[in-house]
Amino acid sequence: MYKLLIVDDEPMTREYIKLFVGGLHQEWICAGEASDGQEALEVLAAAGEDFDLVMTDIKMPVMDGLELAKELSARRSKPRMVILSGYDEFALAKEAMRYGVNEYMLKPLVKEELVAVLDRMARELAAERAEQAAYLSLSEQSREQVARNFLHAVVTDNHMEIKVLYPLLHRLKINLLEAEGAVLLVDLDEGQLLERGIAPSDQALYRYIVHQTAAELAEENPGIILFADHKQRTALLVPGEDGDDVALRCAALFAKLSQAVLGMTGLGLWGAAGSAELDILQLGASYRSARSAMKGRLLEEEHRLLPPVGPGSDDGAKLLEAAKEACRGATIGGHGREAALLAALQPLMPPAGSWSRRSALRLGVYLLRSLAEEDRPAAARAIALLVRPESAADRYGPEAFAKLLAAALASMREQAQTGTSGHSAGAGEPEHETVTKMKAYIHAHYAEPISLALIADKMGLSPGYLSSLFHQNTGESYIKYLTRVRMERAAQLLQAKPPEKVYDVAEKVGYLSVKHFSYVFKQHFGTPPGEYQMSR
Incomplete structure (x- = not known):
């Protein structure tokens, strides 16, 4: 009835x-x-x-x-x-x-x-x-698959999938965060795989073992969700009570996972935890910070969980970029190219004064692949020269490593092309009008599961351009603006007469979970919503 x-x-x-x-x-x-x-x-x-x-x-x-x-x-x-x-x-x-x-x-x-x-x-x-x-009626496995697909879409910036899956999370009441969460990225040591003579065709098996082991650990820890990035590396969403708790949980999970993988395969594992975020749509930022931190393995000898890369801590990334530029110059040729390559590699040398074979292979493969970009055959030919037995040594000084790398670079027949692209507003409407429309849409729909991808689709613009445009004009990100609008509306509702229930307010401003809403509210105003309501 x-x-x-x-x-x-x-x-x-x-x-x-x-x-x-x-x-x-x-x-x-x-x-x-x-x-x-x-x-x-x-x-x-x-x-x-x-x-x-x-x-x-x-x-x-x-x-x-x-x-x-x-x-x-x-x-x-x-x-x-x-x-x-x-x-x-x-x-x-x-x-x-x-x-x-x-x-x-x-x-x-x-x-x-x-x-x-x-x-x-x-x-x-x-x-x-x-x-x-x-x-x-969807099975629990199906619900988990929706969550995994959404996280994969977020970290790969697949805005079309985000637009479809984000509202679906709300309809299925799949709550990924109660407070904060971060992306933990893990990967095997490719230098170690090549050192042990494991062919690229067989490496997928070992990565599958890592993924399945991580899946078993995720099942033992409610709230942790396993997924994969665009390179098929294992990634996990690790939620916690706050940023410190998230970091501790990431460290504990990585310790268990790396120990289990080492026991089964004898292979070491690298890990990197991204920034702790309040909103699931910001987990892309967490992933990017983990991906940046993962580059630290190129400058390390021992497998471990790598520390986050904070503002002003990108010296390693700058050195790697300099090495890539020197490699690019070596493929072009010209006077002094090998000297320039040697000069760029020396700042990357570990404290021991030389590279182990494993570290040299790891760094060499990264540099060759980054130059080859989409030309995988060219990278494969160059890597084959890098790993050939006659080139093997226990350790490589800067001159020996530069010579080995130069020989591999010389085999690359096509120059990797680089370029920049951007999005121009062209002859369209002024930027400030677009931002005004964005704000108006947010104010009208803040209680709904709206995303940047959805707004961009309605405006006929790319999400990346819209995000950049919004930040340039307002000085804050789209998600921070949306959160502020929601929190300010929540404060108004909590002050209403007669008073509204906290769980009703949470739903009215777009939160599935009262706990998550309360956490974000406290982060924004410095006091829980219940206490805020009582003090007014």
């Missing part, structure tokens, strides 16, 4: 619908009535908002139907609505349609028209419930 709430200041109208609705349509029952919009809101609150349809008059004292429609439209979980009005109230009814009203009926009510509306509402509700049941 579907439940109807009739809202009308005319007792005769309410009585008519109460008495005859069951006979007019067997799937409907009039489960409540109210004489104005304010009373209707109270009835909805008392019943846990468990009504399928609100049928309301447009003109009523205290709160009219238009105000009621506006109030209900702002709620995530809202009943369907039918507006009742006279001929002279059509302008008001038309305005009410802006708030998501489903039907408009003229008074006095005609029985056949009322039956048709009730039948149409019942069929639409049945379809919605069938769709919801299909989602809820």
